[in-house]
Amino acid sequence: MRWILSFLLLAFLATVQAVSSAGYKLLVVLEELADKSKYSKYLGDLEARGFSISYESPKSDKVALFTLGERAWDHVLILPPKAKGLGPLLTPKLLLDFINAGGNILVALSASQPTPSGLISLLLELDIHIPTDRSALVIDHFNYDTLSAAEKHDVVLVPRPDAIRPDVKNFFKGDGKGGEAIAFPRPVAQTLGNASPLLTPLIRAPRSAYSYSPKDDVDSVEDPFAVGQQLSLITTMQARNSARFTVVGSSELLEDTWFDAKVKRSVGMNGAPAGNEFKTSNQAFAKEVTGWTFKETGVLKVGQIEHHLNETGSEIVSNPKIYRVKNNVSYSIELSEYSWDKWIPFTPPTGDIVQLEFSMLSPFHRLPLKVAETTLTSTIYTTSFKLPDQHGIFNFKVNYKRPFYTNVEEKNTVTVRHFAHDEWPRSWVITGAWPWIAGIGATVTGWVAFVGLWLWSKPVPLKGAKGGKKNL
Amino acid sequence: MTDSIVEPFLKGNTGRNTRGILRLSILCLIAAAAIASRLFSVILDPWFNFRATKYLVANGFYDFWDWFDDRTWHPLGRVTGGTLYPGLMVTSGAIYHALRALTIPVDIRNICVLLAPGFSGLTAFATYLFTNEMSTSPSAGLLAAAFMGIAPGYISRSVAGSYDNEAIAIFLLVFTFYLWIKALKLGSAMWGALCALFYGYMVSAWGGYVFITNLIPLHVFVLVCMGRFSPRLYVSYCTWYSLGTLASMQIPFVGFLPIRSSEHMSALGVFGLLQLIGFVEFVRSGVPSKQFTTLLRGFVLAVFTIAFGGLVLLTVSGVIAPWTGRFYSLWDTGYAKIHIPIIASVSEHQPTAWPAFFFDLNLLIWLFPAGVYLCFLKLADEQVFVVVYAILASYFSGVMVRLMLTLTPIVCVAAALVLSHLLDTYLTMTSPDAPAEGASDATNGAAKKAIKQDGLRSMRSPLVGIYTTFSKGSVVSALTAYLLLFVLHCTWVTSNAYSSPSVVLASRMPDGSQHIIDDYREAYQWLRQNTKTDAKIMSWWDYGYQIGGMADRPTLVDNNTWNNTHIATVGKAMSSSEEVSYPIMRQHEVDYVLVVFGGLLGYSGDDINKFLWMVRIAEGIWPDEVKERDFFTERGEYRVDGGATETMKNSLMYKMSYYNYHTMFPAGQCQDRVRGVKMPDQGPVLNTLDEAFTSENWIIRIYKVKDLDNVGRNHTAAASFERGNKKKKTTKRRGPKVLRVE
């Protein structure tokens, strides 16, 4: 019987591992369990992908993020609550601790339900700003859904996002055909500080969009919170420990209604005529965003790291602690990427490379790593180089940090020693030393001959004034 | 008469043997006393030498030679084999292996601990030999040996466990001088070669070898100036110089210095001078013309001048390394403070206070001039050496406390010469026969004449003896009392001043009992047990060796101060604000920072009191970023209380020292007992460091360097959030607007 049990356990573990690289325990925070039905498709997708979901109200005791000091959940999804606060178990500090402990959080905001102040201060800590007026929403007179928001223009239709930089991988482009649209009903605008490299706007509002508060009954906006592309609709923050935090501007985006809804584009800024009715891509897009946030995509894993002496005639010893200056050394690192349910070989996007630094205080070498071998689940990158002519304690450092990929920061410390006394070229190799070597030889010869003379020479009679030199 | 019993033992061949045995046993007793007096307390220090010795014993000589130490000077590492004097470690290693070969199992640590006392016994013996060359009286040597054995000036560096280069270097110093005198007296190449051999040993053991390198040429130069050039001098000096220089060049740390640095040029110059004079003497012996002799003299002078000019030229052009800073500081005590604060910051490099002479040498110091005077009376070649040595060492010991060590041997020798002279005069059992009347008259008559002719005539026919037993008794008993007092003093000084190791502090409780303050070892033990083995510790360099040895953790800087820039980097990190220090600490991969704080206990040797040196050393490298002036108030005071300057209050060192200190006291009573000031009630705030450990008496405080904030905030913001402060919502924009870019 036992083997069946263990087999079951194994099978269970296998399915569990298929879900996300960071675990399957998902906490969904929503105020009324009845609201669950609104998100049934979205949550159903999650469950289908293997997440085990617990639903808790923010006020409940079971919503605690930590039990006995250990992280209780792997992921947290916070749907907008009706109440003004999130309760004492979801304070900004606890949420931040959760991120620091490696947990992932997805927060959905809504313009119709004011964002809790706790969340606002958490967002502020992360340098994400949302309008002070809590009912402010984003509208766009050029990219709205003519079916549902013909008058108010508050359902913004946004195409699939482009990569934020040409050298950054785009996880959210769908099948990449284009022509799709994601409906953002009544989104809450976010702006990002410019300093932090951890923040990335996953999707930005169109150029003509702006945020305004319907409460201010004015004819014309004069000081909008944010406009155009500075306005982020979905913001991501990947912490240094690779914990992910995503703010989705519109919770309605995840609702069943908008998964199925048909939309029709308005006349765009380029004057392109309104097209036909078509289905939103919300469902697929929500899967991509959630999958990324809960570490189903964009997760990198370092396999084996190996470095060794690469000199002719030297036997290969893996990962020695010490090298000598000017040694030739090879370094290799194995990288895998997690894609939904499996590890695949990692290849950086075009225009990007993996680099190796060899550094002490500052890098002495920064070299591109080349693909040496691809296995089923990983790519092995390698490079060979000559150690600098400086002794010290150096690090082999692969610091691969890119937006949307988990951070790879691998440091392998080695000592680089100076030349030992017997590792320098021998003196007979150095041409400049020849006269000195010859000098030693001459002295030795002279000395030995002198000893012989001293011992066995017979004095000769003096010739003239000068005497024989041995006439002591 | 009692004499009759011992008579046979003191006369003839038997007498010589008896005296020999007696002398030997006295020497043995002196050596035993020397060793015993150094055993008051045993704490191994400095740890680096011990660590190096262990490495040598474990890995063998050649690995030690090529040793690259990656646990000090992080991240530069230290080419240890090439930057230390290996003599000490090799000596211990050789003793260790010799004992092993004799199947005596002994721990290397015991050898290290007992090496210094052991060698002090040898030093006493070497002093005996040296003094015997100076005086015909056998008692002088024995007295000198006894003095050397217990003089506090030497004990200070050779107590058990004081495992430093000086432990063997002083023996080598004295013994090299003895061999030099021997070689000079005999004009023997063999003794000269032996002298060179021990000189080479000395070079391998201590940087103070430069003292020999300059003293012997100076002695020779003085002799030449006195017109005492002789083949003896020529042979002994040339043998010593050529072999000794070759030997010294075998030490990697010395390398080509003997021909490249100014400190060694006097030896080379005298060597050249001797060749010239030798040549001239040779020519003169063949050509007995007066004019030609004058011409030769001129020639010698000209060559000497040209050579000297060439030397200066080479020095200026940089081929010969100019005088090092340490050397300049020997001539100008203020020089180091301005130009090389790192040297001046060492307490051993401070000028000696006058009481220190009496403290370290007691009665010897006032016998010393008399001894030198006695040498003037005879002034043979070897006495000239004593005079030259005395003058040079007196000067240097006044400049640097550390060099008291080189003065001690000659003071012992000179004092022993005087005392033996006195005792020889006053301890003669038999009173001289009363001079015959006539003779007396004659003497008197002669004296009368002499007064007329020459005031010093009486000196020419010296007194022949002391007549009254009373004067003998009183002088001898007075001297005995002095000697006993000297022994008492030495014992007291040794037990009180020189046997308290720096890592354990002792204080007296109000009831008189001794209280041991063991914070250092507590902290090092904490580091050893609670941190990763490769956790890098940043502290001021004074504690580098101890952390490396006792806590076994890599350090950024240590007592081997070869890299001024690296020390200045640590100084900068300590004296700058957190915003500046943090990147430095990150760059150097610092995990923990250790500071010594004496405010609670009143321990004055703490880092705040050393702080200005850190500032000065940092200012030497970054004059724009660290300024000593900023640490002084408007009125030029160095304050740490509420009136301290902002720079002071923001400096990492200040913050680490006083962090949470106010919580020890009720409000308004926070006090720093070292500086004797009242501290403000609000303590400093640390954002980039976490307090990790504070020892029992707060002497050692260890801080952990925080990692970068996980969500990308700066540390101030993160720490503020931790304290529960909410971020201000409307952050007013300063400067031009900035758009978010990717």
Added chain:
Amino acid sequence: MRFSSLLPSALVLGAGIAEAASGWNFDEAIISVSAKGAAGAAGAFKDKLSDHVPLSKPVTLGQTETLKIILTATENGEPKRPHQAFLLLRDQDTGLEETFPLQTKESGKGKVDFATLKSQKDLPIQLLTSSQPLRATLLLASFGSTQAFANHVFNLDIQTDPNVAKPKYEKPLRYGQLGEINHIFKADPKSGPVIISLLFTVAVVAAVPILFGSWVLLGANLSHLPKATAAAPVSHSLFFSSILGMEGIFFLYYYNWSLFEMLPVAGVIGLVTFLSGSKALSEVQSRRLAGER
């Protein structure tokens, strides 16, 4: 991002004309640039904006100057106040765009004036440092189904005062690929020309025959060899061979021996040298005393 958003704005031109009749538009748009404190002074720039053709020349904006646009927005030809009246300024290097809402003022007769005041101070730092003129697009839109207006109206050339230091803009840290670094090695120490070394070597080696020659000339000989070997055969041969041996040891030490291989052997040989040497040399002395030397 930058390419995709550049393209639509290029298309704005043609489309604008087609839609001009209905939807949002504007009338009597006047753009003016005036120096601060001297509004309307001579030399100030003034022009009329067209709703379908951008101004042919870029409008220049100096350090202290102010840009002002006054226009009347119209919905389907009727003056009306739109909800959105934005002027978009785009950096053509990077595609960065900043938006300036126009201040709207209601005036009589349902006519609406828009005015905007813009000096360099209001511009974000990244736009100030742009190398090309900024592309200005005017947006007029409001709720409802009326077609919104968006058109490229003019280019704005930012002229910075060469005397005033340009505002510094440090690119913020973004994760990406970094430049390659290759350590530059110190040059290896080199020996001088071989020919000179050889010359000196030959000179040094030549000293040996010269020395021997001069010895021979001076009458050096080995005539006492038989006598010496007869008197003390063992010590003489041992002494000489031990001296040779010592040189051999030195050579081996130089070649590949370690110190600890060399020291014991040297000690043994040294002892032999000492013992045999004292014998051999006293034999030599005896010859000297005998007057044979």
